[in-house]
Amino acid sequence: xxxxxxxxxxxxxxxxxxxxxxxxxxxxxxxxxxxxxxxxxxxxxxxxxxxxxxxxxxxxxxxxxxxxxxxxxxxxxxxxxx
Numbered sequence: 001x002x003x004x005x006x007x008x009x010x011x012x013x014x015x016x017x018x019x020x021x022x023x024x025x026x027x028x029x030x031x032x033x034x035x036x037x038x039x040x041x042x043x044x045x046x047x048x049x050x051x052x053x054x055x056x057x058x059x060x061x062x063x064x065x066x067x068x069x070x071x072x073x074x075x076x077x078x079x080x081x082x
Contacts, residue, residue, distance in 0.1 A: 032072035
């Protein structure tokens with residue numbers, strides 16, 4: 001498997017896991033989630049996903065460390081953007 005393919009798979013896997021965590025938080029009417037990068041996750045995929053969250057007006061990303069971040073969102077603005 002090429003490095004490009006491996007990075008894409010890592011990004012997709014990480015994105016899917018994070019989407020599930022965010023969905024579970026929303027289901028519990030929580031508006032923040034602490035995310036963790038696992039050892040097997042590609043650090044560049046992790047950075048890319050956090051940067052993509054940070055680009056959204058209604059999302060705040062606070063990096064706690066190199067492998068941990070708190071992502072919070074405004075539910076009213078998030079609903080309006082959907």
